Amino acid sequence: MSGGVMITATGSNHGKTIITFGLIAAMKRKGFKIRSFKTGPDYIDPLYHEKISKVECINLDPFFVGEYIDENSCTIKEIFKRYTQNFDCAVTEGAMGYFSGIYLQEPRASAYSVACIIKPYVIIVIDKNELYEKGAGIINEYIEKYIKRGESSYIKGFILNKIQHDEYNKFKYKIKKASGLKPLGYIPYISDFEIPSRHLGLYMPDDTEVSESIYKIVCRLADIMEKSINLEYIIKAAILNKSLNNVNLNNIESLNNVALDNIKPLSTAVLNHIKEPETAESSKNINLLKREDLKVRLAFAYDKAFLFIYKENIRILEENGFDIVYFSPLSDDGLPENIDCIWIPGGYPERYAKELSENKKMINSIKKAYADGINIVAECGGFMYLHEKLEDENGSFYPCIGIIKGNAVNKRKLVRFGYIEVCADKDTLLLKKTEKCRSHEFHYWDSDNTEYSCSAVKANGSKSWRCIYSSKNIFAGFPHIYLGSNVNMAKNLYNTVNFK
Numbered sequence: 001m002s003g004g005v006m007i008t009a010t011g012s013n014h015g016k017t018i019i020t021f022g023l024i025a026a027m028k029r030k031g032f033k034i035r036s037f038k039t040g041p042d043y044i045d046p047l048y049h050e051k052i053s054k055v056e057c058i059n060l061d062p063f064f065v066g067e068y069i070d071e072n073s074c075t076i077k078e079i080f081k082r083y084t085q086n087f088d089c090a091v092t093e094g095a096m097g098y099f100s101g102i103y104l105q106e107p108r109a110s111a112y113s114v115a116c117i118i119k120p121y122v123i124i125v126i127d128k129n130e131l132y133e134k135g136a137g138i139i140n141e142y143i144e145k146y147i148k149r150g151e152s153s154y155i156k157g158f159i160l161n162k163i164q165h166d167e168y169n170k171f172k173y174k175i176k177k178a179s180g181l182k183p184l185g186y187i188p189y190i191s192d193f194e195i196p197s198r199h200l201g202l203y204m205p206d207d208t209e210v211s212e213s214i215y216k217i218v219c220r221l222a223d224i225m226e227k228s229i230n231l232e233y234i235i236k237a238a239i240l241n242k243s244l245n246n247v248n249l250n251n252i253e254s255l256n257n258v259a260l261d262n263i264k265p266l267s268t269a270v271l272n273h274i275k276e277p278e279t280a281e282s283s284k285n286i287n288l289l290k291r292e293d294l295k296v297r298l299a300f301a302y303d304k305a306f307l308f309i310y311k312e313n314i315r316i317l318e319e320n321g322f323d324i325v326y327f328s329p330l331s332d333d334g335l336p337e338n339i340d341c342i343w344i345p346g347g348y349p350e351r352y353a354k355e356l357s358e359n360k361k362m363i364n365s366i367k368k369a370y371a372d373g374i375n376i377v378a379e380c381g382g383f384m385y386l387h388e389k390l391e392d393e394n395g396s397f398y399p400c401i402g403i404i405k406g407n408a409v410n411k412r413k414l415v416r417f418g419y420i421e422v423c424a425d426k427d428t429l430l431l432k433k434t435e436k437c438r439s440h441e442f443h444y445w446d447s448d449n450t451e452y453s454c455s456a457v458k459a460n461g462s463k464s465w466r467c468i469y470s471s472k473n474i475f476a477g478f479p480h481i482y483l484g485s486n487v488n489m490a491k492n493l494y495n496t497v498n499f500k
Helices: 016-029 044-053 062-066 076-084 111-118 128-134 138-144 165-179 208-228 231-238 311-319 349-358 360-371 381-385 488-495
Strands: 005-009 034-039 058-060 089-093 121-127 155-161 182-187 296-301 322-327 341-344 375-379 387-391 397-399 404-410 416-424 436-443 445-447 452-458 464-471 474-477
Touching (some): 005 016, 005 111, 016 044, 016 208, 034 044, 034 076, 044 208, 058 311, 062 076, 076 111, 089 111, 089 231, 128 138, 138 155, 138 165, 155 165, 165 182, 182 208, 182 231, 311 322, 311 488, 341 381, 349 387, 349 397, 360 375, 375 381, 381 404, 381 474
Parallel strands (some): 005 089, 034 058, 121 155, 155 182, 296 322, 341 375, 375 474
Antiparallel strands (some): 464 474
């Protein structure tokens, strides 16, 4: 099986994200079923991948699972194989620069480290400014900085970005001669192809004006790609089953005919999958089943405020006995009925602090669940929501759940950033004493509650700090959880549930 194609660059802000969007759209027009991936822990770019491809984008994170941790961790190869079944093509967007990874330990945990595992056809995007600054030898210089001569970089072709046709013809042969890579075309400079971003990356797809602008750019870019890049060659490289390479690529369907108004908003995208609660009759039989056969009914928050969710987490929870029902802290009147556990993921609750605070029925429902001993797991934004007060983007404070004493406050600077390894100092809902998992933090807000029960160490060992608020039935903190780094976490959570 092929590893599809990977789009990368020598650094951030070189155009690889918007070019990846355009390629997905162009392939979609041809009628191919595309699975897209994003290296690293990013949540936001994958949401746009999903909007364009109409299929969930999967993270391939080389720190969480790319390095062999122990028998309890998943692997990149397993994840790639699992999510490309029954798909025609795979497109992976690399995070940051191709060799960018853990600081001072590059290329550890980089897009390159993922390429070494899935072996895709790697296409490097070269920005015009970078090309004029460093010349045609830029790719060789970049590769030789990180890997030994003779080792495969998996980079096979290049696309020049923000450049005109005459300039492309001038440079493509020089770069090919210097690097041996195949020229695959160019993207011309168009001023309104610039896309805005906020501190975690692109604006969210629920930012209507911004997201519609991005979708229009993607549609135009897909049109341009039909003429300016070797699209047929790239599609054939992306095909997973090479026996399909003789397929007719002229079956073009226009993405421009898809009305943006018909795109289902993220806040309700999965709420239709909520299952009905158990009937009284079915609950009578609970004592006749073995514990491992019982399903844990887990209420999982999902709406505009809480949407940072890894697909692998959902899969692992379901495979370990959890029956997931989705709810909206913003718009629902309360938690789903007959639940055994609550999970509130990260997101941007600070953008919706007023609305969250005004939903008193939901706040009271979560408070009652906590008082009744229902287990609660909360990541980053979910952790902030559990505090007594949450500061919004404008400096106003709003009362929230209040089961964690203290406030979630805006520090107006990046508090934590990067990969970490978390180790439990005592038994918790997810980690038993001394158990570890791999995670990441990225937040400008902080908590003034310091009653933590785990320690975090940066991936390169340079810093450590305390993290995770843990009580009998709470596991909450700024680290984003990736269950694949230690699937015992899902088993531990399952085993803490008291079945009624």
